[in-house]
Amino acid sequence: MIRVWERRYGTVQPERSEGNQRFYSEEDVQRLALLKQATDAGHPISNITHLSVPHLRALLSPQGTSGDAPLPRVQLPAASPTRNAEQLIEAALKAVVGMDSAALEKILEEGAVTLGQNALLLQVIAPLVQRIGEEWQKGTLRIVHEHQASAVIRTFLGRAARPLAMHASAPVLVAATPAGQLHEIGAALVAAAASNQGWRVVYLGPSLPAEEIASAARQNGARVVALSIVHPADDPNLPDELRRLRQLLPDSVTVVAGGRSAEGYRDALFETRANLCGSLADFSSALDLLRQGVN
Amino acid sequence: MIRVWERRYGTVQPERSEGNQRFYSEEDVQRLALLKQATDAGHPISNITHLSVPHLRALLSPQGTSGDAPLPRVQLPAASPTRNAEQLIEAALKAVVGMDSAALEKILEEGAVTLGQNALLLQVIAPLVQRIGEEWQKGTLRIVHEHQASAVIRTFLGRAARPLAMHASAPVLVAATPAGQLHEIGAALVAAAASNQGWRVVYLGPSLPAEEIASAARQNGARVVALSIVHPADDPNLPDELRRLRQLLPDSVTVVAGGRSAEGYRDALFETRANLCGSLADFSSALDLLRQGVN
DNA sequence: CCACTGTTGTCAATCTATTGTCTAATTTTT
DNA sequence: AAAAATTAGACAATAGATTGACAACAGTGG
DSSP: OOOHHHHHOOOOOEETTTSSOEEHHHHHHHHHHHHHHHHHEEEHHHHHHTOOHHHHHHHHHSSSSSOOOOOOOOOOOSSSSOHHHHHHHHHHHHHHTTTHHHHHHHHHHHHHHHHHHHIIIIIIHHHHHHHHHHHHHHSSSOHHHHHHHHHHHHHHHHHTTTTSOOOTTSSSSEEEEEEOOOOOEEEHHHHHHHHHHHEEEEEEEEEEEEHHHHHHHHHHSSSSEEOOOOOTTTTTTTTHHHHHHHHHHHHOOEEEETTGGGGGHHHHHHHTTTTEEEEEEHHHHHHHHHHHHOO | HHHHHHHHHOOOOOEEEETTOOOOHHHHHHHHHHHHHHHHHTTOOHHHTOOOOOHHHHHSSSSTTTTOOOOOOOOOOSSOOOOOHHHHHHHHHHHHHHTOOOHHHHHHHHHHHHHHHHHIIIIHHHHHHHHHHHHHHHHOOOHHHHHHHHHHHHHHHHTTTTTOOOOOOSSSEEEEETTTTOOOOHHHHHHHHHHTOEEEEEEEEEOOOOHHHHHHHHHHHHHHHEEEEESSSTOHHHHHHHEEEEEEEOTTOEEEEEETGGGGHHHHHHTTOOOSSHHHHHHHHHHHHHHHHHO
16 A cells, blocks of 8 residues: 555655665654545545645644544645656746746745645755855855745745644744844744644744843743854854853753854854754754654 | 536636546635525526625625525634734734744734735734834843744735736836845835735845845836835945935836834935835825826 | 426436555565 | 565546436416
């Protein structure tokens, strides 16, 4: 059954061994269990294959159990030939240089439908943001392009990160950008990814002093503080900010840092015992570990 | 039944999936529910198939109780008593100090439903943003509160500003914040309001140099450039930016400026022949004038 | 009152799409 | 060598799509 789902809809894409045998991740297993429940409850598999674990929980838990009631249909009609992640990125870049925000938005939505939110974040949006950053540094793209694209992506992520029926017991993550870091897109990306993985996300936005981040973390009982460090790669104040943040946070809170320029502050990050992530995928798996209590 | 209505009268024409399955839009569903009520009440289907949702409501609501016919049911959730704008603002402020972004979002959504988008923008969000700014300056609110609230509102506005079926001939407005101005919420507010009034909005986000704004305006054939000036009220570079912007823009483009600190740059704004708006309502009516070609 | 006509809800027959299950021939692991 | 996974394809049960037919009913004209 599972293999047929994989063949027909790409429900999961497990790692393979040398001999081509499948290795399912913990998440795959969870997701498949939930999908089984959902299909047993009558949801057509084609409509829900790409939903993430929290989405599925939301679909199953709340009030749908009204008995033998007729079942809800989800999702949109699929029309055009589906594009893969790379094609979507290329199309998105074209929309960016053309300053066509409506087209960019459409592309992102298409990806959400065909790839699922999680894959969209990891395989399309994260690389796209990076590409835009690179092209901007090379001078191929103007500042406007970068800003406009950021605005569209920011909006999309805000929509993607909407908390759906969230358990009160979900672990809390605070996402922000330290003072002086003005690019918020990385933090928004992280927030969306975490939300997708079932964290309760407190999103604070860009350029917050250490005291403020710490205060938010305490007030919300956060287990993780995620920082995105992208643009000024040589801010002399940032190391102090990071150290101060560590002092203000309880020891039980883990700091995770990522972003294009995070490497540049390696020493300060080491002092704050921060988990340095090179990519969104890294971050994603780090979150999984942290949730299980492994610090 | 529905399919027969579709076949015979073209009552609805739902989208189709690849496999030729029907996908009814929300509106279709509503309309069909109302049609059912209307036919049950005795209206021949052939007479009313093409009526829109509001028409059908009008047909059903008023005094149709003339006989012993089954009575039309109203379908509002009708749970909580509707709150007016001021109550919503108060509730929103409470959510802000409690750092409860989910609650804040819910309040905004409630407002969108009960007041309508336009009134929500003018009577709730704009005053709320102002209040938050004031409380922050007074020190009643911390930076985190302001940031988190901004993030939520920003997301909400991004969603609210989605262009629905927009004519290619709609006039274009570019919304941004000049270089050095980091608070984007004012620009986002303006963008949402303009979008609601039928402008095609090119939203660029915060802190853009004059050259970039001008380039975007030219490339998109903008008729209006809207600037939001909120936080640094004493940026020595800003007047230059504004003058430069005027030089780079075609004369046919009108600049409109607003925001808490716009007054502080009155002279420079005068030189750029900018339309200074003291409130979002001002801006809104200015837009209406501009659309009719009055500069 | 009756025959005729047009409207409208319901149904059956047939076709297609979706989806769970099974088989067969290989390949990998134990 | 036995056990288990791999791929590809076939098949059956179910649900939706399409078409044509039919019955109930209201109106019309004789």
